[in-house]
Amino acid sequence: MTDKSKLGFYLLLMPLMLWLITLIILPHIGLFMVSISEKIGVRQYETGLGNYAVFFNEPLYWRTFARTAFMSIFTTVLTLVLGFPVAYYIAKLTRGRTKTTLFLMCLIPFWVSELVRTFGWMILLRETGVLSNFLQYTGVIGGPVEFLYNDGAIMVGLVYTSILFMIVPLVTTLDSLDDSLIEAGYDLGGSDYSIMREIVIPHAMPGIVSGCIVVFMLSLGNYLTPILLGGKDSLWFTGLIYTQFITRFNWELGSAFGFLLLALSSSIVFIGLKLSRQSLTETMGR
Amino acid sequence: MTTPADLVCKDLTKDFDDFRAVDRVSFEVPQGSFFSILGPSGCGKTTLLRMIAGFQFPTSGDLLIKGKSMIDVGPSKRPVSMVFQHLALFPMMNIGKNVGFGLRQRGVPAAEIKTRVGRVLERVGLPGIEDRQVDQLSGGQKQRVAIARCMVLEPDVLLLDEPLGALDLKLREHMKIELKSLQAEFNTTFVYITHDQSEALVMSDNIAVMNKGRFDQIGTAKELYYEPANAFVAGFVGDANKFSGKVMGIDGQRVTVTTNGGAELSAQAMHGTPSIGANAQIFVRPEAIALSKTAPSDNPNTTPRIVDSVLFNGANSMVLLRDPQSGETLQVTLPQTGDLLGLGKGDTVFADWDPAQARCFATEGA
Numbered sequence: 293m294t295d296k297s298k299l300g301f302y303l304l305l306m307p308l309m310l311w312l313i314t315l316i317i318l319p320h321i322g323l324f325m326v327s328i329s330e331k332i333g334v335r336q337y338e339t340g341l342g343n344y345a346v347f348f349n350e351p352l353y354w355r356t357f358a359r360t361a362f363m364s365i366f367t368t369v370l371t372l373v374l375g376f377p378v379a380y381y382i383a384k385l386t387r388g389r390t391k392t393t394l395f396l397m398c399l400i401p402f403w404v405s406e407l408v409r410t411f412g413w414m415i416l417l418r419e420t421g422v423l424s425n426f427l428q429y430t431g432v433i434g435g436p437v438e439f440l441y442n443d444g445a446i447m448v449g450l451v452y453t454s455i456l457f458m459i460v461p462l463v464t465t466l467d468s469l470d471d472s473l474i475e476a477g478y479d480l481g482g483s484d485y486s487i488m489r490e491i492v493i494p495h496a497m498p499g500i501v502s503g504c505i506v507v508f509m510l511s512l513g514n515y516l517t518p519i520l521l522g523g524k525d526s527l528w529f530t531g532l533i534y535t536q537f538i539t540r541f542n543w544e545l546g547s548a549f550g551f552l553l554l555a556l557s558s559s560i561v562f563i564g565l566k567l568s569r570q571s572l573t574e575t576m577g578r
Numbered sequence: 579m580t581t582p583a584d585l586v587c588k589d590l591t592k593d594f595d596d597f598r599a600v601d602r603v604s605f606e607v608p609q610g611s612f613f614s615i616l617g618p619s620g621c622g623k624t625t626l627l628r629m630i631a632g633f634q635f636p637t638s639g640d641l642l643i644k645g646k647s648m649i650d651v652g653p654s655k656r657p658v659s660m661v662f663q664h665l666a667l668f669p670m671m672n673i674g675k676n677v678g679f680g681l682r683q684r685g686v687p688a689a690e691i692k693t694r695v696g697r698v699l700e701r702v703g704l705p706g707i708e709d710r711q712v713d714q715l716s717g718g719q720k721q722r723v724a725i726a727r728c729m730v731l732e733p734d735v736l737l738l739d740e741p742l743g744a745l746d747l748k749l750r751e752h753m754k755i756e757l758k759s760l761q762a763e764f765n766t767t768f769v770y771i772t773h774d775q776s777e778a779l780v781m782s783d784n785i786a787v788m789n790k791g792r793f794d795q796i797g798t799a800k801e802l803y804y805e806p807a808n809a810f811v812a813g814f815v816g817d818a819n820k821f822s823g824k825v826m827g828i829d830g831q832r833v834t835v836t837t838n839g840g841a842e843l844s845a846q847a848m849h850g851t852p853s854i855g856a857n858a859q860i861f862v863r864p865e866a867i868a869l870s871k872t873a874p875s876d877n878p879n880t881t882p883r884i885v886d887s888v889l890f891n892g893a894n895s896m897v898l899l900r901d902p903q904s905g906e907t908l909q910v911t912l913p914q915t916g917d918l919l920g921l922g923k924g925d926t927v928f929a930d931w932d933p934a935q936a937r938c939f940a941t942e943g944a
């Protein structure tokens with residue numbers, strides 16, 4: 293490379309580097325510094341892992357942490373199970389105009405803000421809401437039932453918010469699967485199940501993994517949906533971080549929580565990639 | 579016939595909306611023979627083959643394999659296997675898994691799958707490649723693996739949809755011979771579709787010429803070549819010089835035609851003689867035309883012609899001749915012997931052919 297083109301290269305790289313450094317690396321360094329300082333008096337700090345110790349000694353904290361992780365994983369699995377047939381239908385069983393229309397219909401919910409969408413669910417699920425009234429009307433239940441403020445409601449909201457991010461990569465990878473491979477499978481005597489398992493799913497694996505990573509991260513880091521639909525009793529780890537920063541003014545503990553969440557999402561994604569034998573570059577490179 | 583034919587189609591028809599892709603096709607393929615379906619692009623070959631394989635439902639007609647109707651049988655249950663146009667090997671599996679796929683679906687024990695896969699790969703000349711990946715094979719090797727993957731299931735009929743289309747010319751020539759010998763080796767009925775007439779002529783026991791969804795003629799390569807049933811077959815199978823004109827005289831089977839350029843030619847009418855004054859077409863094979871530097875006897879088709887160009891290609895050399903009066907060109911095989919060897923552009927030669935070797939057909943729809 294000549295000096296001139298080198299300069300051009302760095303200039304082009306600048307926005308990316310700026311973004312990485314100012315918005316990701318610097319805040320995290322700051323967060324980490326704050327998280328390892330313990331408050332011992334008014335404006336007196338000491339370096340140590342005390343904030344992390346608080347987390348492990350207080351069952352409410354680590355239980356919420358584990359709960360958030362499990363529910364996010366469950367949301368991811370549920371989204372995959374619901375999204376795969378939809379994506380398969382769009383990619384393989386429709387063509388032309390119908391395909392575009394269906395794809396756009398998946399996008400429609402995203403034209404309104406997440407807040408409005410979540411309120412929509414609240415209108416449906418609350419005690420005096422549409423679902424409760426309908427079930428009373430048909431006589432399935434005797435009195436009004438509250439469907440909001442439980443784990444199920446959170447799950448519904450999270451799946452709804454993130455399913456598009458599962459469908460898009462799945463449709464893309466399934467689209468690239470040659471129809472004649474599926475036909476060849478049937479021709480050689482394959483059943484629906486064995487063709488799904490031996491041909492379609494192995495081919496769609498990169499799409500499945502990248503969809504799962506995105507949905508998992510979105511669920512884990514979601515704040516609005518769990519708070520609004522889960523209410524007081526259903527805690528979410530991001531809610532705890534919010535409380536520490538804003539309500540308690542305990543930035544040190546909040547930072548430690550933030551760091552733990554980062555470690556959690558990184559390690560679960562790592563384990564997921566190892567289990568599915570996919571590499572991150574291969575998955576995201578598609 | 580003592581044993582029923584392996585594959586019988588009776589009036590098979592397929593309509594897409596208002597378009598008829600396959601139109602009342604009937605044929606029989608006896609056990610162990612190589613049957614080709616030859617036709618131009620878009621004539622409905624793939625549609626016909628997909629109906630036999632079970633991927634498309636015929637609108638009407640019947641389809642029998644080994645005497646049993648296959649209309650209500652799904653593709654995975656039919657005793658036919660298909661080699662796809664782009665082979666459709668599974669890239670997510672290695673070669674051994676690919677070839678063993680069908681056996682695994684049938685619940686054959688793993689040890690038996692291993693020996694049967696090994697044996698079939700040996701028979702196609704690729705022993706010991708079970709652990710390789712699909713993208714590590716050459717085009718010809720993939721071809722043979724695709725055939726092995728079907729043959730390991732011992733199907734009654736093997737369907738092949740232009741399997742050589744993706745290969746380069748040299749390999750295609752080689753695979754032609756290889757396919758024919760594989761067919762003889764497995765002694766399985768092959769139904770082969772192609773738009774390449776030389777593939778069909780070289781390999782097949784029987785050939786069907788398909789045009790616009792119909793079978794125009796079914797016969798051996800020789801029959802199609804020397805006794806074409808109509809103008810389409812005469813023009814499509816093999817090279818031919820084609821002249822259009824009006825019928826001027828009829829003498830038994832011998833028809834005399836004045837071409838649009840004004841030349842007078844005679845030829846043999848095969849299937850029904852056209853009437854005087856009707857439009858007709860004459861087909862003459864390049865190798866049926868004799869060339870000489872001196873005017874030969876009183877043959878009605880002899881005319882002096884000027885050499886337009888010499889297309890040298892070793893033993894397959896051709897010469898393009900132009901009729902100085904009508905301007906019509908004629909393609910003739912150029913023998914690499916005698917005084918014709920030195921033929922050059924602008925020379926005058928006499929071209930003549932026996933009218934019994936030229937074919938005349940009434941122009942359809944005229």
Ligand SMILES: Nc1ncnc2c1ncn2[C@@H]1O[C@H](COP(=O)(O)OP(=O)(O)OP(=O)(O)O)[C@@H](O)[C@H]1O
Nearest residue numbers: 594597599617618619620621622623624625626773
């Ligand atoms: N699913 C379909 N719907 C409507 N028309 C179709 C469909 N499949 C094929 N056709 C039409 O049927 C005709 C025959 O198609 P087919 O694929 O059988 O041709 P082919 O002889 O195999 O041609 P090629 O040599 O190019 O492969 C074509 O005109 C095509 O447009």
Ligand SMILES: [Mg+2]
Nearest residue numbers: 623624625739
């Ligand atoms: Mg075709």
